[in-house]
Amino acid sequence: MNMWKKFEELKIRGQIVEDPEQALAQFKAGLRxxxxxxxxxxxxxxxxxxxQIATDAEEYLKHPITRKVGSQAGET
Structure with a gap:
């Protein structure tokens, strides 16, 4: 289950109603x-x-792009 669906499910279960700014603050507070x-x-x-940005960040952090030193064209 993606982060957003889990966040929404927990809000529904807890019968939490909040304005968009509160929802954003709560979501950010629960992140690693x-x-x-x-x-x-x-x-x-x-x-x-x-x-969406957190999901992208999580994927990046799982599989960071690595660059080998000296592997660019023209380097010796």
């Missing part, structure tokens, strides 16, 4: 520290948008 750092400074317009 490394994912929170990835969201820092980004313009987030909704909890759903934050969830």
């Amino acid at each position: 520290a490394d994912i929170k750092r990835e969201l820092h400074g980004k313009d987030l317009y909704s909890a759903e948008h934050a969830c």
Whole structure:
């Protein structure tokens, strides 16, 4: 289950009604520290948008792109 669906399911189960700013703050508060750092400074317009960016960040952190030093064309 993706993060957004889980977040929404928990809100429904707890009968939580909140405005979009509260939802965004609550969503961000529940994230791991490394994912929170990835969201820092980004313009987030909704909890759903934050969830998409958090999901992308989580995938990146699982499989970071690595570059070998000296592997670019023309380097010796």
